[in-house]
Amino acid sequence: MGQRGRKQGSIGVKSKAKLLSIATDEFATNGFHETKISNIVKKAGVTQPTFYLYFHSKEAIFQELVSHFRTKLTDLTKESRLESGLDVNTLPGRIAVGLSAIFHFLNEDHQLTKIGFFISTEADDIKSQIADLIASNLVSEQKDGYFRKDIDMRIVADGLVGVIERLTVTSLFKGLKKPDELAREIVDLFLYGLQNQ
Amino acid sequence: MGQRGRKQGSIGVKSKAKLLSIATDEFATNGFHETKISNIVKKAGVTQPTFYLYFHSKEAIFQELVSHFRTKLTDLTKESRLESGLDVNTLPGRIAVGLSAIFHFLNEDHQLTKIGFFISTEADDIKSQIADLIASNLVSEQKDGYFRKDIDMRIVADGLVGVIERLTVTSLFKGLKKPDELAREIVDLFLYGLQNQ
Amino acid sequence: MGQRGRKQGSIGVKSKAKLLSIATDEFATNGFHETKISNIVKKAGVTQPTFYLYFHSKEAIFQELVSHFRTKLTDLTKESRLESGLDVNTLPGRIAVGLSAIFHFLNEDHQLTKIGFFISTEADDIKSQIADLIASNLVSEQKDGYFRKDIDMRIVADGLVGVIERLTVTSLFKGLKKPDELAREIVDLFLYGLQNQ
Amino acid sequence: MGQRGRKQGSIGVKSKAKLLSIATDEFATNGFHETKISNIVKKAGVTQPTFYLYFHSKEAIFQELVSHFRTKLTDLTKESRLESGLDVNTLPGRIAVGLSAIFHFLNEDHQLTKIGFFISTEADDIKSQIADLIASNLVSEQKDGYFRKDIDMRIVADGLVGVIERLTVTSLFKGLKKPDELAREIVDLFLYGLQNQ
DNA sequence: TATGAATGAGCTTTCATTCAT
DNA sequence: GATGAATGAAAGCTCATTCAT
Numbered sequence: 001m002g003q004r005g006r007k008q009g010s011i012g013v014k015s016k017a018k019l020l021s022i023a024t025d026e027f028a029t030n031g032f033h034e035t036k037i038s039n040i041v042k043k044a045g046v047t048q049p050t051f052y053l054y055f056h057s058k059e060a061i062f063q064e065l066v067s068h069f070r071t072k073l074t075d076l077t078k079e080s081r082l083e084s085g086l087d088v089n090t091l092p093g094r095i096a097v098g099l100s101a102i103f104h105f106l107n108e109d110h111q112l113t114k115i116g117f118f119i120s121t122e123a124d125d126i127k128s129q130i131a132d133l134i135a136s137n138l139v140s141e142q143k144d145g146y147f148r149k150d151i152d153m154r155i156v157a158d159g160l161v162g163v164i165e166r167l168t169v170t171s172l173f174k175g176l177k178k179p180d181e182l183a184r185e186i187v188d189l190f191l192y193g194l195q196n197q
Numbered sequence: 198m199g200q201r202g203r204k205q206g207s208i209g210v211k212s213k214a215k216l217l218s219i220a221t222d223e224f225a226t227n228g229f230h231e232t233k234i235s236n237i238v239k240k241a242g243v244t245q246p247t248f249y250l251y252f253h254s255k256e257a258i259f260q261e262l263v264s265h266f267r268t269k270l271t272d273l274t275k276e277s278r279l280e281s282g283l284d285v286n287t288l289p290g291r292i293a294v295g296l297s298a299i300f301h302f303l304n305e306d307h308q309l310t311k312i313g314f315f316i317s318t319e320a321d322d323i324k325s326q327i328a329d330l331i332a333s334n335l336v337s338e339q340k341d342g343y344f345r346k347d348i349d350m351r352i353v354a355d356g357l358v359g360v361i362e363r364l365t366v367t368s369l370f371k372g373l374k375k376p377d378e379l380a381r382e383i384v385d386l387f388l389y390g391l392q393n394q
Numbered sequence: 395m396g397q398r399g400r401k402q403g404s405i406g407v408k409s410k411a412k413l414l415s416i417a418t419d420e421f422a423t424n425g426f427h428e429t430k431i432s433n434i435v436k437k438a439g440v441t442q443p444t445f446y447l448y449f450h451s452k453e454a455i456f457q458e459l460v461s462h463f464r465t466k467l468t469d470l471t472k473e474s475r476l477e478s479g480l481d482v483n484t485l486p487g488r489i490a491v492g493l494s495a496i497f498h499f500l501n502e503d504h505q506l507t508k509i510g511f512f513i514s515t516e517a518d519d520i521k522s523q524i525a526d527l528i529a530s531n532l533v534s535e536q537k538d539g540y541f542r543k544d545i546d547m548r549i550v551a552d553g554l555v556g557v558i559e560r561l562t563v564t565s566l567f568k569g570l571k572k573p574d575e576l577a578r579e580i581v582d583l584f585l586y587g588l589q590n591q
Numbered sequence: 592m593g594q595r596g597r598k599q600g601s602i603g604v605k606s607k608a609k610l611l612s613i614a615t616d617e618f619a620t621n622g623f624h625e626t627k628i629s630n631i632v633k634k635a636g637v638t639q640p641t642f643y644l645y646f647h648s649k650e651a652i653f654q655e656l657v658s659h660f661r662t663k664l665t666d667l668t669k670e671s672r673l674e675s676g677l678d679v680n681t682l683p684g685r686i687a688v689g690l691s692a693i694f695h696f697l698n699e700d701h702q703l704t705k706i707g708f709f710i711s712t713e714a715d716d717i718k719s720q721i722a723d724l725i726a727s728n729l730v731s732e733q734k735d736g737y738f739r740k741d742i743d744m745r746i747v748a749d750g751l752v753g754v755i756e757r758l759t760v761t762s763l764f765k766g767l768k769k770p771d772e773l774a775r776e777i778v779d780l781f782l783y784g785l786q787n788q
Numbered sequence: 789t790a791t792g793a794a795t796g797a798g799c800t801t802t803c804a805t806t807c808a809t
Numbered sequence: 810g811a812t813g814a815a816t817g818a819a820a821g822c823t824c825a826t827t828c829a830t
Contacts, residue, residue, distance in 0.1 A: 012792065037820075191391050444790055640802080
């Protein structure tokens with residue numbers, strides 16, 4: 001551990017934050033392997049050993065970013081479960097709120113989202129975890145009579161994660177839609193489908 | 198004329214095919230950077246210079262795999278456009294056919310699919326291209342009156358690609374659903390939605 | 395005046411002593427290069443700059459240990475010279491006394507002995523110095539008629555140092571023999587040899 | 592392993608031998624840590640990767656040297672055991688022969704001897720192993736009636752190893768004595784002792 | 789008497805790639 | 810069609826040491 005793990009004054013905290021922020025950019029832009037510590041520290045205006053004052057290794061700083069992403073996202077997903085006894089008319093709006101919160105988070109730091117969703121080796125695992133949470137929410141909501149019963153919620157949950165992931169980059173990141181709009185449109189699609197009514 | 202301007206006899210063809218096949222496995226399993234040429238040639242039973250007889254570079258062999266994937270997938274997508282004047286009742290089945298063909302292809306070579314969809318830098322680009330094609334199909338099908346008009350087909354197309362991508366790994370690769378089932382369920386979801394009718 | 399020209403109060407003295415003691419353990423256990431200042435200070439509960447308050451450098455603290463060892467050992471060796479006019483019958487006992495004192499010292503602090511005898515670059519030099527002193531003792535004792543004249547006392551002295559060094563680790567440190575026993579047995583061997591009389 | 596372990600032509604063998612020889616010098620002169628691979632390859636006229644073509648690591652090349660030393664020395668020691676039924680008058684000569692062979696080997700490559708006896712971490716272990724072999728020889732020779740029975744052969748063996756080690760550097764390496772002389776003098780000392788007869 | 793923060797200098801190791809044969 | 814041998818270029822990481830406070 002060396003000096004890592006000792007108390008840090010405000011200067012140290014600032015240095016570490018700067019390194020984290022630059023690392024986020026670099027990892028998101030160039031991927032893990034193409035990101036060089038030498039480059040990060042150069043942009044941060046410190047030397048290589050300083051980097052190792054705050055992070056164990058290249059893997060460690062990357063992991064710190066991924067873990068933060070995962071925690072935030074799973075928390076938001078958990079919070080999106082709907083209570084029972086809701087008026088069916090309010091359903092679309094209520095679902096959209098949860099989804100919108102997720103899109104807000106994903107939109108907050110594009111670079112971090114890229115890392116968590118596409119760059120990290122855990123990306124797949126994270127998406128599965130989110131899908132699990134969503135599936136569990138959907139099943140319980142299905143039991144509450146909010147949704148039709150003849151559909152496999154595992155498929156819906158996985159599909160929803162795919163939709164979120166894809167629209168995040170194609171629509172949200174490009175500024176084509178705002179989180180709330182996107183949430184509303186997805187809810188519309190998933191609730192009512194494409195059929196000509 | 199093969200790679201690098203040399204004529205290749207059957208031995209050369211065999212070596213090249215072997216290298217390609219092993220490379221597919223390695224890239225899919227370990228990613229681009231963790232895949233070492235030294236490892237590929239060891240498993241293929243040839244030396245490093247032999248590798249360079251068939252491929253310009255590590256990038257080149259990787260690109261060969263990705264391009265193949267992209268071509269096959271875009272072709273299949275193009276073929277899935279529906280002609281006009283269809284009976285609306287046959288619609289779900291007809292859509293499912295196209296989708297099923299795509300899942301069949303994705304299921305054919307898991308490793309190649311992983312490369313094209315998740316490992317390659319172009320993954321995002323490929324998905325966008327597929328989404329473009331699907332969007333164009335959907336819009337024209339929408340004009341044919343097959344779908345409701347008050348929905349943004351860009352969103353639907355991107356979403357569909359996300360659904361395909363995600364369910365490919367979570368369901369198809371794990372053998373939980375067959376291509377046809379998966380196609381049918383997705384069509385069901387996208388046509389009729391989740392609402393309790 | 396202490397190290398580096400500063401007066402040292404009792405706290406400083408304690409810190410320095412602690413550093414020295416921990417350094418002894420570390421150097422003896424891990425060797426010079428494997429011993430990290432960062433490790434020493436961590437175990438001592440101080441920071442790196444504090445270390446440099448008491449010692450110029452890693453070399454300096456090491457040197458302090460080695461010098462102490464050397465001084466003590468050479469002093470003991472000098473004291474072991476026998477006066478002339480001794481009764482030949484008391485000879486073995488008298489020699490053993492000197493040798494025993496040396497073993498006592500070597501046994502006092504195993505870690506320090508390891509450093510002085512095996513780890514330091516000067517180890518060889520120290521042993522040569524001891525051998526010189528012993529040789530000079532032996533030659534003068536030889537002139538006093540205590541030993542046979544047809545033997546090269548340089549060889550005997552060097553050999554004796556080798557014996558001391560080796561038996562220190564193989565016998566003394568393992569607690570197999572006490573200093574006095576060891577001294578007596580060595581004297582027996584060196585005086586009378588292995589021959590079947 | 593990379594390319595290591597493949598068949599090597601005569602050029603490769605030469606490169607490896609050169610690296611080994613230079614490494615021996617460097618390790619013996621500067622110790623393990625002060626020896627830099629960069630220095631070894633510079634002196635060998637090759638680049639760093641070439642080094643790793645032949646050796647796994649710095650540790651590995653060092654180990655190769657130490658193992659060779661250990662094997663040679665233990666073999667020689669085993670061969671020095673005396674058969675039973677010898678004329679007691681030939682004893683000193685016969686013992687000296689074995690000892691002389693050992694000194695010849697130690698004198699052959701001073702640098703390698705330094706590594707095996709003083710630089711390697713295993714040095715102590717090697718000496719113990721040699722002492723074990725010698726002890727076993729001595730005990731069996733003692734049973735054959737070649738030596739007095741009232742002496743602990745463990746002590747003699749360890750002592751002898753110390754004597755060998757020390758005289759190797761102080762006498763042999765400096766050219767003060769030849770292997771045979773040295774062997775003879777040591778035998779004289781160990782058989783008859785210092786006493787004035 | 790002590791520390792938080794930082795660094796200069798350097799080391800081992802890796803890998804894609806190539807040349808001569 | 811294939812190989813033994815070699816390399817250019819760099820990357821991650823470590824450590825003793827110091828400055829400002």
